[in-house]
Amino acid sequence: MADAQGQARRVGRIIRQARLSQKRSQAQVAAVIGYHQSKVSRLENGRGTEDTRVLREVARALDIPPHELGLAAVPAPHAPDYETEDMHRRTFLVTSIASLATPPTTTSVAYQDLVRALLPGPPAAATPDEASVAELGGRVADIRRLFYTCEYAELGRTLPPLLAALRRAAEDSPDAQTITGLLATAYQTSVSLLLKLGDIGHAWMAVGRAMAEGERCGDPVVLASSVRVHAHVLAREKHTTQAVTLVRHTAEQLMGSYDRRRPRYLAALGLMLLRGVTAASTAGDRAATQDFLTEAKSIARYVSLDRPDTWANFSSTNVELHAVSAAVSLGDAGVALETARPLMRRPIPVPERRAALWVDAARAYSQQGRLADGYRALRVAEGCAAQDIRRPAVRELVADMAARDHRRAVPELHHFGRQLGVPE
Structure with a gap:
């Protein structure tokens, strides 16, 4: 000590x-x-x-x-050659997704298809058998499940053809509002995937699509979900004040009468407030963090969608998980671990949420200098969701923990880093 x-x-x-x-x-x-x-x-x-x-x-x-x-070395930034930056970003993401799936060549093509699906222009040509609205809704539910179960490689392959089909349907479907809402949800999922893999540039592009379709749809549930991913990208880029303001302003229009709201409405609002928790805690704003958590707890009294096959994963458990994450961001490692312990013993049916709990625990242990405990938490997270543990943010955490283990007192940590492809 x-x-x-x-x-x-x-x-x-x-x-x-x-x-x-x-x-x-x-x-x-x-x-x-x-x-x-x-x-x-x-x-x-x-x-x-x-x-x-x-x-x-x-x-x-x-x-x-x-x-x-005491941090691991990172490559120095290069000159602002935007064409080269874009090429590097694409190469990085191709490599990242390829590391999550087999065979890598298939995944690389899937990533390129996803980037093309986000670009302006007409959708791909229609196929002879176009899907019905019900079938498209089922496919959107499938991509949400893939995200919650951390099957990122399969998600990367599934999104491009779905986006194309939804864009075609939105052009001539008599049920335009429903299709537009599904398209917004697909773009929101694209944002979430790109953020998991560290591609902020293309995440911004997907956010623009999600916000445009959310506003065009006119459904407050869809719009709240688009605002949520917008706030996520803002917070990731350290625009935390703007993220908090965006969430707060939107929530003010939607809060109240929770006992008379449908579950999808409450889940969308609750998840948006939890994104406010993340942004506020990242900014070190304890008051706003507590305000968002308190309101989210109020909503969780009336809804519990806590399965990987639900449209939106929101429940009292998810609120508690975000309280753990907020405490870590605020530097309160002891509070984070105290809040996390009962959750560690509770069944959490969504793999993405289970993995997040143990990664946050690893961060808290690392803040306390307990590198061996942090390593063990990461291995539990790997057991919950193997692909999630290989995303860039977690690999950076492992690299920093290994760099601080000067005496190599935790050899397993260094071996784990090599397994993840973390440079020594």
Whole structure:
């Protein structure tokens, strides 16, 4: 423990010296990384320095070599050649999805098809046997199930032909509102998949599609779901204030009379509020985090959709899972683990949610310097959803944990990193 505290103070001194040498205030640095000034103050005082996600942002903002903060090295950013950036992004995603499935060549084609499906232009030519509205609804339910069960490779193959079929149907179907709502949901799922795989650029494109179709549909349930993924992308890009404002503004139009609302309405609103929890906690805004959690708990009294085959996965369990994640983001590792323990013993039927619980537990253990416990939590997460544990964000967590294990006291962690393709 004393060694961990000494390391935290050392990291804090490095951050403070770098900031002062650049003649920048804590508030200025906080604004760049998308957090409150108190977050930078805590880091400089040796508190919260185990939150590797925040440390990475600070390292980038102050141009501190990652290894000086106990982080794994990452490639240096290249010059802003946008054509090259787009090529690199596509190559990265092709490789990422390929690592999740067999055979990789099939998956690479599927990714290229997904990118094309998001681009402007007419949909692919119709096939002789076009699907009915009911069949299209069933296919949309299937992609939601694939996401919740973390079958990302299959989801990547399934989305492009479905998007094309929905776009064709939306052009001439007499049931245009229903088809448009299904199309918006398919775009929302595309956003979620792309974010899982770290492709923010194409996620923005899919968000634009989801928002446009959600507004065209006119259904508040569909629109709330599009706002949810929009807020997710905003928060991922550190535009947390805008994400919180977007969720809050939309929720104000939809809240109230929960006992008279249908389950889909409540689930969409609840999930949007939980995205507000994520954005607010990432920003270090404890008040807004608690407000969103409290309202989501109120909604969960009237609805419980807690299966991987549901249109939207929202329940009191999901609210508690987000409370764990929020505590980790706020640097309250002890609170996070205390909240997580009863959930670890509870059956959670949705693999994506089970895996998220154990990944958040691993982050909390890592914040406490308990790398062996963090490694074990990650292996449990792998058992819940093997493809989810191989996404870029988790691989980065493993890399940072391994980098901090200077004495290689947890050899299994380093072996696990090699299995995931994490560079040493």
